Amino acid sequence: MTNKALVLFSGGQDSTTCLAWALERFEQVETIGFDYGQRHAIELTCRGTVLNHVRERFPNWDSKLGEDHVLDISVLSSISETALTRDAEIAMGENGLPTTFVPGRNLVFLNFAGAVAYRRSAKHLVGGMCETDFSGYPDCRDDTLKAVQLALNLGMDKRFVIHTPLMWIDKSQIWELAHDIGGKSLVDLIVEDTHTCYLGNRDQRHSWGYGCGTCPACELRAQGWNKFRPERLQEAS
Secondary structure, eight states: OTTEEEEEOOSSHHHHHHHHHHHHHOSEEEEEEEESOOTTTHHHHHHHHHHHHHHHHOHHHHTTEEEEEEEEOTHHHHTOOSTTTSSOOOOBOTTSSBTTOOTTHHHHHHHHHHHHHHHHTOOEEEOOOOSTTOTTOGGGSHHHHHHHHHHHHHHHTSOOEEEOTTTTOOHHHHHHHHHHHHHHHHHHHHHHHOOOOTTOOOSOEETTEESOSSSHHHHHHHHHHHHHOGGGHHHHO
8 A cells, every 4th residue: 555654653752743744644554663672661551552542532543543563672672782771871872872872773673664564565664763853873864764765675675665754853843743733632642641751750740741851861852842832831840
């Protein structure tokens, strides 16, 4: 099906915005998530909640939203020594990359997504990779994604298209995009149901959602929210 998409869906702010973006553009949308032994595995639980609430609150999307796929690729954590797969300090590494960088993660994700898309006859792959707030991850760069698309097309003899609607925007603009697509209802869903915090913290509720509030992922999300809705700064103080 040429108008069918598979969204790389983690249950976070970015991938939820990408899911809404895809549901507005494609006739049929499926989702794929990955259990790779991540420290913040709570996001896998949040995925189901987000999908259920998308169906409930956006009836026009319900008929488009198809099967969800979750793949166990925990072998990735066994070959990675990072702050996302180990109880390790989140800091800048000697190589100039943050210790949250999981080498090859997005490359692995996209290869598995391509294999599932091949079987499910989905031409379009949608991911939340972003150069603006990408924390220095080289597998989030536009050039990387273009190279992966070429490799998938050659290796599977198919015409896949990788879409990265967040590639050139920052976190405040991601909030804006969600609002443009789904209004206050989608923004509220993202605040309440999605998960971004690297430490997996769901105990602390902030104006922008749940998280520790101090890890890089929380800081980016909070900064974007405060720029998107500055009037809520006073409410949070």
